[in-house]
Amino acid sequence: MKVLAIESSCDETAVAIVEDTALLSNTLASQIDIHKKYGGVVPEIAARHHLEILASLVDETLERAGLSVYEIDVFAATYGPGLVGSLLVGLSFAKALALALGKPFVAVNHLHGHLYANLISFPDLNPPFLVLLVSGGHTELFFLNSWDSMKRIGKTRDDAAGEAFDKVARLLGLGYPGGPEIERIAKSGEEKYNFPRSLREKGNYDFSFSGLKTSVLYFMRKNPEAKVEDIAASFQAAVVDSLLSKTFAAAAEYGVKEIVFAGGVAANRYLRNKAQVLSKDKYNLYFPPIELCTDNAAMIAMAAYNKAKRGEFSPLDTNAVPYLQF
Ligand code: KG4
Ligand code: ZN
Structure with a gap:
């Protein structure tokens, strides 16, 4: 089964084709350079840019896979969560292809x-x-008992982990998106400052990062001589410590050996x-390839293939759902 999927929920326009579980082609047009000067994504600009680029990106993705659009069996797109204008572009495009070619459509939760x-x-x-899901908009811990039975056991009470990276990067005068910038600069820093790890009580799997961001801000005001590299390294250590200590505590409580990031x-x-x-080799850890952790269409195509295999197709009146949950 060949699936062509479109991802346009935020500022990356992305298209991918899988044949069953094999990734045939995966393209991505990032808008980072366009939004960088605003310090974050501007929704209307993002939507307009998706509209301009999507048709040629679909052509390029087909070309790279050596396929014509008539050979695609299923069309798929992200329908939420995300920016509504951005979502509507990819969703409408994929539905239009499915309608015109008489093929099924699959809507995928990002x-x-x-x-x-x-x-x-x-x-x-x-x-x-x-599963520890940590993105720019979400920080959630789930226990999946089967593919259609999951329990959310923790979530952030304020900022998502990625959002905290982005906000602290801005405080430190680093670029957008902040996560990769902090990771890069932290390599030459020392974890010498002890920033707070919140909600430490046993059995509490919720996260909170807004206090951490504020304490970085106050620390910088009080210690203008502190090196950016050291603050970045200490901040990154605090976020990672919070994420991992709760994840491993939950794995122990739920008696699971497999942890997926x-x-x-x-x-x-x-x-x-x-x-x-x-x-310590007690658990089997799973991470996506680095380049498939951030937004891309290969992951949407893979999710769509699995839904299609189970016969879960979506109607052509499927709408965008900006606040869709896991
Ligand atoms: O999953 P994603 O591409 O988009 C959302 O669905 O939100 O995640 C983007 C977030 C941004 O906040 C970005 O700063 C963060 O992921 N991020 C990182 C790294 N690469 C991206 N955070 C820490 N370290 C990284 N290397
Ligand atoms: Zn994402």
Whole structure:
């Protein structure tokens, strides 16, 4: 089964084609340079840019896979969560292709997509497992008992982990998006400052990062001589410590041996290394390939393939759902 999927929920226009579990082609047109000067994504500009570029990106993706559009069996797109204008562009395009070519359509939850990015490297991955989903908009811990039975056991009470990286990067005068910038600069810094880890009570799997961001701000005001590299390293250590201590505590409580990581922050090498160290070979850890942690269409195509295989197709009146949950 050949699936062509479109992802346009935020500022990346992305198209991918899978044939069953094999990734045939994967393209991405990032708008980062356009939004950089505003310090974040401007929704209307993002939507307009998707509209301009999507048709040629679909052509290029087909060309790279050596396929014509008539050979595609299923069309798919992200329908939420995300920016409504951005979502509508990819969703309308995929539905129009399905309608014109008389092929089925699959609407994909972007958050499921992040999880399914793992199946590109680990096609046999199966629940039960624990998932730490850490992106720019979400920080959530799930226990998946089966593919359609999941329990959310923790979530952020304020900022998402990626959002905290982006906000602290801005405080430190670094570029957007902040996560990769902080990771890069932290490599030459020392973890010498002890920033707070919140909600430490046993059995509490919620996260909170807004207090951490504020304490970085106050620290910088009080200590103008402190090196940006050291603050970045200490901040990154605090975020990763919060994420991982709760994840491993939950894995122990739920008696699971498999832990799956997903979302943009899972690209962070410091987090990946720390997780391996803490795991001490007691757990099997799964990370998507670094380039498939952040938004892409390969993960949407993989999720769509699995839905289509189960016969879960979507009607052509499927609308965008900006606040869709996992
Ligand atoms: O999953 P994603 O691409 O988009 C959302 O669905 O939100 O995640 C983007 C977020 C941004 O906040 C970005 O700063 C963060 O992921 N991020 C990272 C890294 N790469 C991206 N955070 C920490 N370290 C990284 N290497
Ligand atoms: Zn995402």
